Amino acid sequence: MSIVDGNPNVDTTVFYNASNENNLLYPDKFHQWQTRNNFKSYRQIGRFSDNEIAEHLPVDKDKTVVLIGGPDKMGSHWIKALKQMGIERSQIYYEKFSW
Template identity: 45%
Template sequence: MFDIASIFVLGGYLFSKFIQPLTYEQGILLSNRTIAQNVQELVVKLPRSSRIELLAGDYIFLAFPDYPGLKEMHPFSIANVPSKNREIELAIRGDGDFTKALTQVTAESRVNIDGGYGRYQKFLDDQPQNSNIVILAGGIGVTPLLSTIEANEKRNIQIFYTAHHQADLLYLDRFKNWQQRPNFQAYIQVGRFQDTQVLNELPKDWQHNTVFLIGGPSSMMHHWVKCLKRNGAGNGQIYFEEFSW
């Protein structure tokens, strides 16, 4: 005999299994290529009728309904500012069964999409528009921040980007192009930055005129939050997103 709790559990299961998928939009995979060891770049085309609204730094949930093991939705950050032709770029590291299996997905495959989510760009939009932007990025955590740099070309931006190995540094061609901007500086290295390396390069009076975006491993993000606060940053100056699934 079902009790009330069982009815709610069954209702939730039926909704997630049969109703919620009907709300997903369906795109097409345009390309799937390896851009670094264990990192795939996927380019997805949204339909013209798409109602998805994406901002720089957002993430989406996606799944491939025609591939066993890839039918459940998983979250991934977008690496570009979605253009008028409705193309989304994703850089995905193969950490689990789902992401490792992405290498088998071929162009023209159907993609279920839900999104966008995230607050990187919304955080920036809520700040004074003359604030400096400093980005601290590690490894694959740079992905959403790439689109943030692209979308805010009129803002003063510094990025400190690190990875464990040279081959793990992504999209260095983009950084080379952005370096042509008079208001952009990139500090890129293999191995973590020392606190003083970053603090010595920050804008003058940064405690009052600068906001910080952080992306990377959890331990790295929390380290920089503590470091910045210890040196005078306020809570409202720092933003990061941490996936917990």
């Protein structure tokens, strides 16, 4: 969240999922960010499929940076999937956390 706040001029897309509605945190912050022309977010209950993510990746992947935060198993999955989608490992940053 601090990266999105601190970089208002950077094109940003956020994929945010939770197991239930109560776990989709910071609705006011997402609403505020949505007013920016260079911000998109996809929020949903349940996991995103690999295809859902792949559809929204930029064509020019060379300048793409991916930040992942979540449980170890999720991080491992997305690192592998993103590499298969053409994102270099050096462009992927992962922060492990769990509730």
